[in-house]
Amino acid sequence: QILYLKPPWTLVNLLKCYKKHWMAVFGYVVPRSLLSAIECLYNHLSTDKPLDSSAVEIVLQESKKLFHAFSSRSDYDGVLPQAYTALNKLYQMLTEDLSEDIVVLSENAVCEKMEAMAPNLQESEEGKPHASFQVAQENRHQEIWSVLEGVWNAINLYSIEIFQKLDPNALTAKPLFEEAFLGLQKLLAAVNDIREGISR
Numbered sequence: 001q002i003l004y005l006k007p008p009w010t011l012v013n014l015l016k017c018y019k020k021h022w023m024a025v026f027g028y029v030v031p032r033s034l035l036s037a038i039e040c041l042y043n044h045l046s047t048d049k050p051l052d053s054s055a056v057e058i059v060l061q062e063s064k065k066l067f068h069a070f071s072s073r074s075d076y077d078g079v080l081p082q083a084y085t086a087l088n089k090l091y092q093m094l095t096e097d098l099s100e101d102i103v104v105l106s107e108n109a110v111c112e113k114m115e116a117m118a119p120n121l122q123e124s125e126e127g128k129p130h131a132s133f134q135v136a137q138e139n140r141h142q143e144i145w146s147v148l149e150g151v152w153n154a155i156n157l158y159s160i161e162i163f164q165k166l167d168p169n170a171l172t173a174k175p176l177f178e179e180a181f182l183g184l185q186k187l188l189a190a191v192n193d194i195r196e197g198i199s200r
Helices: 011-021 032-045 053-071 079-116 118-125 131-165 173-199
Strands: none
Touching (some): 011 032, 053 131
């Protein structure tokens, strides 16, 4: 009855509702400072202009912050871990594409540089590594960090879900233990997928 905008909602409508009700409602559930994440998403997603790769990366990172914050309250019937996993896959695909582009660009730049500076080849070999190689290396480190962050967040989300189901204050203990066991199986499957991904 008091919602700023009535359903059915578009994504932009939902972000407007978050902004409008942030202090009165959502600020009591998650840190109020995350309003900046909502505003960032609204600014990027309320426009009709296509997003470039850097903007998409920002949107994914801000979304991950929100998902992680809300996971401390609930798993929302399993929807939140699934959405977070999908978000991490998108982020991983984006960083892989970016790293491939940077490697291709850096290879072309190195070839052009070598052709232009062929007489001074010996001198250049004694100098510092090429800047494009450093960029590619930094991007690779960022990609690895992103994967490890995804590992931590996935395990953290499943752990929260399991501990919530093992709440000693709950009235019906037996079904909750069964649910917790199923949660552990999901966690084990997720960790196995992550291990296989890392080994690849």
